Amino acid sequence: xxxxxxxxxxxxxxxxxxxxxxxxxxxxxxxxxxxxxxxxxxxxxxxxxxxxxxxxxxxxxxxxxxxxxxxxxxxxxxxxxxxxxxxxxxxxxxxxxxxxxxxxxxxxxxxxxxxxxxxxxxxxxxxxxxxxxxxxxxxxxxxxxxxxxxxxxxxxxxxxxxxxxxxxxxxxxxxxxxxxxxxxxxxxxxxxxxxxxxxxxxxxxxxxxxxxxxxxxxxxxxxxxxxxxxxxxxxxxxxxxxxxxxxxxxxxxxxxxxxxxxxxxxxxxxxxxxxxxxxxxxxxxxx
Amino acid sequence: xxxxxxxxxxxxxxxxxxxxxxxxxxxxxxxxxxxxxxxxxxxxxxxxxxxxxxxxxxxxxxxxxxxxxxxxxxxxxxxxxxxxxxxxxxxxxxxxxxxxxxxxxxxxxxxxxxxxxxxxxxxxxxxxxxxxxxxxxxxxxxxxxxxxxxxxxxxxxxxxxxxxxxxxxxxxxxxxxxxxxxxxxxxxxxxxxxxxxxxxxxxxxxxxxxxxxxxxxxxxxxxxxxxxxxxxxxxxxxxxxxxxxxxxxxxxxxxxxxxxxxxxxxxxxxxxxxxxxxxxxxxxxxxxxxxxxxxxxxxxxxxxxxxxxxxxxxx
Amino acid sequence: xxxxxxxxxxxxxxxxxxxxxxxxxxxxxxxxxxxxxxxxxxxxxxxxxxxxxxxxxxxxxxxxxxxxxxxxxxxxxxxxxxxxxxxxxxxxxxxxxxxxxxxxxxxxxxxxxxxxxxxxxxxxxxxxxxxxxxxxxxxxxxxxxxxxxxxxxxxxxxxxxxxxxxxxxxxxxxxxxxxxxxxxxxxxxxxxxxxxxxxxxxxxxxxxxxxxxxxxxxxxxxxxxxxxxxxxxxxxxxxxxxxxxxxxxxxxxxxxxxxxxxxxxxxxxxxxxxxxxxxxxxxxxxxxxxxxxxxxxxxxxxxxxxxxxxxxxxxxxxxxxxxxxxxxxxxxxxxxxxxxxxxxxxxxxxxxxxxxxxxxxxxxxxxxxxxxxxxxxxxxxxxxxxxxxxxxx
Numbered sequence: 001x002x003x004x005x006x007x008x009x010x011x012x013x014x015x016x017x018x019x020x021x022x023x024x025x026x027x028x029x030x031x032x033x034x035x036x037x038x039x040x041x042x043x044x045x046x047x048x049x050x051x052x053x054x055x056x057x058x059x060x061x062x063x064x065x066x067x068x069x070x071x072x073x074x075x076x077x078x079x080x081x082x083x084x085x086x087x088x089x090x091x092x093x094x095x096x097x098x099x100x101x102x103x104x105x106x107x108x109x110x111x112x113x114x115x116x117x118x119x120x121x122x123x124x125x126x127x128x129x130x131x132x133x134x135x136x137x138x139x140x141x142x143x144x145x146x147x148x149x150x151x152x153x154x155x156x157x158x159x160x161x162x163x164x165x166x167x168x169x170x171x172x173x174x175x176x177x178x179x180x181x182x183x184x185x186x187x188x189x190x191x192x193x194x195x196x197x198x199x200x201x202x203x204x205x206x207x208x209x210x211x212x213x214x215x216x217x218x219x220x221x222x223x224x225x226x227x228x229x230x231x232x233x234x235x236x237x238x239x240x241x242x243x244x245x246x247x248x249x250x251x252x253x254x255x256x257x258x259x260x261x262x263x264x265x266x267x268x269x270x271x272x273x274x275x276x277x278x279x280x281x282x283x284x285x286x287x
Numbered sequence: 288x289x290x291x292x293x294x295x296x297x298x299x300x301x302x303x304x305x306x307x308x309x310x311x312x313x314x315x316x317x318x319x320x321x322x323x324x325x326x327x328x329x330x331x332x333x334x335x336x337x338x339x340x341x342x343x344x345x346x347x348x349x350x351x352x353x354x355x356x357x358x359x360x361x362x363x364x365x366x367x368x369x370x371x372x373x374x375x376x377x378x379x380x381x382x383x384x385x386x387x388x389x390x391x392x393x394x395x396x397x398x399x400x401x402x403x404x405x406x407x408x409x410x411x412x413x414x415x416x417x418x419x420x421x422x423x424x425x426x427x428x429x430x431x432x433x434x435x436x437x438x439x440x441x442x443x444x445x446x447x448x449x450x451x452x453x454x455x456x457x458x459x460x461x462x463x464x465x466x467x468x469x470x471x472x473x474x475x476x477x478x479x480x481x482x483x484x485x486x487x488x489x490x491x492x493x494x495x496x497x498x499x500x501x502x503x504x505x506x507x508x509x510x511x512x513x514x515x516x517x518x519x520x521x522x523x524x525x526x527x528x529x530x531x532x533x534x535x536x537x538x539x540x541x542x543x544x545x546x547x548x549x550x551x552x553x554x555x556x557x558x559x560x561x562x563x564x565x566x567x568x569x570x571x572x573x574x575x576x577x578x579x580x581x582x583x584x585x586x587x588x589x590x591x592x593x594x595x596x597x598x599x600x601x602x
Numbered sequence: 603x604x605x606x607x608x609x610x611x612x613x614x615x616x617x618x619x620x621x622x623x624x625x626x627x628x629x630x631x632x633x634x635x636x637x638x639x640x641x642x643x644x645x646x647x648x649x650x651x652x653x654x655x656x657x658x659x660x661x662x663x664x665x666x667x668x669x670x671x672x673x674x675x676x677x678x679x680x681x682x683x684x685x686x687x688x689x690x691x692x693x694x695x696x697x698x699x700x701x702x703x704x705x706x707x708x709x710x711x712x713x714x715x716x717x718x719x720x721x722x723x724x725x726x727x728x729x730x731x732x733x734x735x736x737x738x739x740x741x742x743x744x745x746x747x748x749x750x751x752x753x754x755x756x757x758x759x760x761x762x763x764x765x766x767x768x769x770x771x772x773x774x775x776x777x778x779x780x781x782x783x784x785x786x787x788x789x790x791x792x793x794x795x796x797x798x799x800x801x802x803x804x805x806x807x808x809x810x811x812x813x814x815x816x817x818x819x820x821x822x823x824x825x826x827x828x829x830x831x832x833x834x835x836x837x838x839x840x841x842x843x844x845x846x847x848x849x850x851x852x853x854x855x856x857x858x859x860x861x862x863x864x865x866x867x868x869x870x871x872x873x874x875x876x877x878x879x880x881x882x883x884x885x886x887x888x889x890x891x892x893x894x895x896x897x898x899x900x901x902x903x904x905x906x907x908x909x910x911x912x913x914x915x916x917x918x919x920x921x922x923x924x925x926x927x928x929x930x931x932x933x934x935x936x937x938x939x940x941x942x943x944x945x946x947x948x949x950x951x952x953x954x955x956x957x958x959x960x961x962x963x964x965x966x967x968x969x970x971x972x973x974x975x976x977x978x979x980x981x982x983x984x985x986x987x988x989x990x991x992x993x994x995x
Binding site: 316317319320323413416417419424425426427429442443444445514518519520521522523524529564565568569570571572 | 633638670677680684687688701702705706710714
């Protein structure tokens with residue numbers, strides 16, 4: 001039984017890492033700019049389709065496509081930010097919702113047009129397939145990869161935010177925009193890069209998730225709910241919060257399904273409702 | 288205080304309501320669509336009560352719509368098929384659910400509020416799916432038929448359906464109008480503008496919000512029941528997150544907090560969707576997305592808001 | 603002035619005559635949303651048939667009008683079906699990917715007296731909704747009860763652990779398989795149901811593994827889930843030589859096989875159609891399909907659409923172009939033909955589809971993963987439909 005628990009923990013942790021990558025960008029931009037970007041998972045879709053095309057049509061090795069997925073999604077995020085989003089920073093939450101939902105619709109239709117609605121997959125390298133068996137335990141290579149990769153990205157992010165000049169500027173802009181501007185920090189630029197980074201990370205998450213959950217044009221909406229749950233539970237603007245929330249969600253989802261399968265889909269919503277009622281600002285939320 | 292000035296009917300309003308009778312003569316083959324627009328308009332109006340006026344952003348309002356829908360369906364299936372009494376019961380039961388949930392909902396704000404309402408909606412939808420012995424699950428509730436109302440048959444052409452839906456919409460609209468222009472309504476708007484100040488001048492905000500939430504739940508339930516009765520179908524879709532999101536988009540599109548925003552949004556969104564999907568059934572949401580983006584960029588605060596700003600500028 | 607009036611009159615008469623020379627088929631489909639791919643494949647199947655057999659039957663031109671239902675929304679499906687009849691004046695209603703939509707449309711078919719062809723919706727009771735309805739796809743009991751019986755008898759399996767998705771078709775499949783399996787002497791050692799939106803199957807597979815059953819029966823909808831489940835089973839180390847894995851046709855569909863890779867080897871499925879069949883009619887169909895669908899391969903949604911059109915064409919030929927619902931449905935009853943899937947028939951009493959159920963195993967053939975058929979149960983009637991008949995008698 002212990003081995004089953006260990007297996008569930010491990011799988012849940014990997015699933016949580018995926019959720020983290022998909023959500024962290026939204027948490028930061030929502031917390032920093034107060035901009036409700038429901039098109040966040042469209043960025044994930046951009047990265048996912050980029051990877052799928054490079055691997056499937058151009059024969060690239062899977063890992064080499066990951067930076068491209070990141071850059072692709074970051075560029076799209078940047079373009080959208082420059083053209084649309086920045087005009088609505090002072091607009092109401094509702095208008096931001098409407099705009100970004102419109103963009104989601106457009107993105108789903110566009111991808112359905114170019115790639116059809118067919119279910120897509122990627123060929124991952126042989127060494128990422130299969131699993132390690134240690135007695136009764138089984139650790140899938142791909143999940144180990146996800147955990148390692150996710151932790152590396154988290155470390156990079158935290159280092160970037162805590163130790164670099166850019167990170168300091170971002171933190172200043174999040175805490176007090178007016179003051180930051182007064183100190184001569186180019187807040188617009190900080191926003192722009194953070195947005196691009198958030199989008200890029202979503203793209204990376206999207207590319208990595210194909211192997212686990214598949215890919216089709218409705219991806220942009222299907223995972224939005226999970227991402228919103230992670231962001232709400234974690235607390236806006238908090239990388240650590242998103243991390244913990246994603247892990248908690250991943251593990252509790254997995255554990256719930258293993259130990260109480262009749263609860264099924266209820267569990268993730270019950271956990272969310274419970275956690276939010278206890279901590280409305282999220283586990284690590286400011287404000 | 289004189290509120291009578293505000294409650295006087297403006298000529299444009301009278302024209303609008305008269306125009307709602309036009310489909311009977313001008314577009315008789317579109318009456319089924321018209322009835323579903325009326326139902327959606329009522330649903331959006333109920334959301335406006337809490338969102339536009341009380342400032343409660345809900346991503347789970349379909350919970351009440353679907354609850355009313357299933358109540359009406361279950362009554363028709365197991366008890367009797369007379370729709371008016373079932374309608375009232377459906378509305379009341381949705382109201383009870385709304386009252387119960389309101390105790391939790393009104394204590395929260397911002398993102399937590401949005402996510403909690405979404406969570407409750409999702410939980411109810413899951414419960415309905417699990418209880419498939421009662422609800423029919425994913426296949427929908429089967430084996431019932433609501434033949435008509437007050438002796439008029441719900442037929443293929445949708446005449447009775449539209450008349451029924453329109454009547455319910457109009458009645459609820461009158462009630463909403465009364466509420467908005469009453470001291471209670473003003474208190475709601477006060478809460479929306481500044482929630483911390485209201486208790487200071489003696490208006491207990493949480494009780495007001497609970498009341499508004501309950502009334503909104505009743506109306507949403509009525510809308511759902513009308514849908515069930517005019518189509519003799521109920522499915523999980525009436526409780527779905529998709530429906531909650533759709534009605535939110537519709538309300539924002541029309542303009543929240545302006546009484547007619549929900550109705551206008553419903554008309555425009557559903558007609559646009561119908562036309563686009565007729566032309567391009569596989570990619571219509573591309574065009575809808577374009578419309579949404581255009582509206583936000585050029586008409587802030589929804590269509591009514593944008594028109595209002597335009598009108599003010601023109602003066 | 604007189605010339606103008608005359609010209610207009612002639613044009614009007616010509617267009618009226620033109621209208622009488624057309625048979626309009628209204629198809630409300632889920633062309634957007636989660637089930638868009640199924641609808642697209644079905645539509646491609648319809649178009650392929652028309653490409654192969656022309657667009658004229660019994661001297662009349664066939665016109666297809668599609669509408670988007672968006673998903674499982676019976677109120678919308680009903681309204682669209684009504685509008686197709688009232689606004690567009692269609693003669694025949696067809697398509698219907700999902701059960702709730704087909705059920706709602708059945709009411710319209712019955713009330714408006716229009717011939718209706720269900721090209722996918724697989725729940726047995728759908729066919730009872732209108733006396734003018736036929737089905738050309740498949741019914742769940744037809745395949746799943748056959749599978750259950752086969753598994754406990756020829757399959758030699760004594761135990762099964764069932765894993766299905768917690769929604770209509772999943773629960774129907776579970777019921778059908780379990781009842782047939784038990785009736786044939788097998789033992790159901792456990793079961794579990796997944797939530798509909800379930801991206802990760804690890805936990806459920808682990809539960810199955812804990813029980814160590816002789817066989818596992820799976821039913822999940824197409825899309826991303828079959829591959830995810832297959833991979834989860836491989837990751838958790840389910841050895842298919844020790845635990846046989848049984849699934850519905852969607853478990854080993856083209857996209858799923860591609861995604862699962864060698865993890866799919868050994869899975870046994872029961873289904874009514876596989877695009878890789880080398881039967882000459884199927885090869886012809888697949889080639890034509892490639893041209894219509896931009897190189898994509900057909901699936902069972904496609905064949906439902908294809909055979910639906912065939913039934914319409916043949917019925918129209920029999921009625922010499924008369925589109926009266928009773929005439930068409932009478933012409934369709936008892937219709938027998940050779941389809942790319944094999945022989946099939948429209949049951950003269952229940953109006954439902956009767957066809958072969960193939961047992962297949964995933965094997966590697968020339969480096970490719972193929973569902974290789976190794977057994978077959980011929981001309982299976984829908985058992986639930988048969989029971990309804992008995993119940994009535």
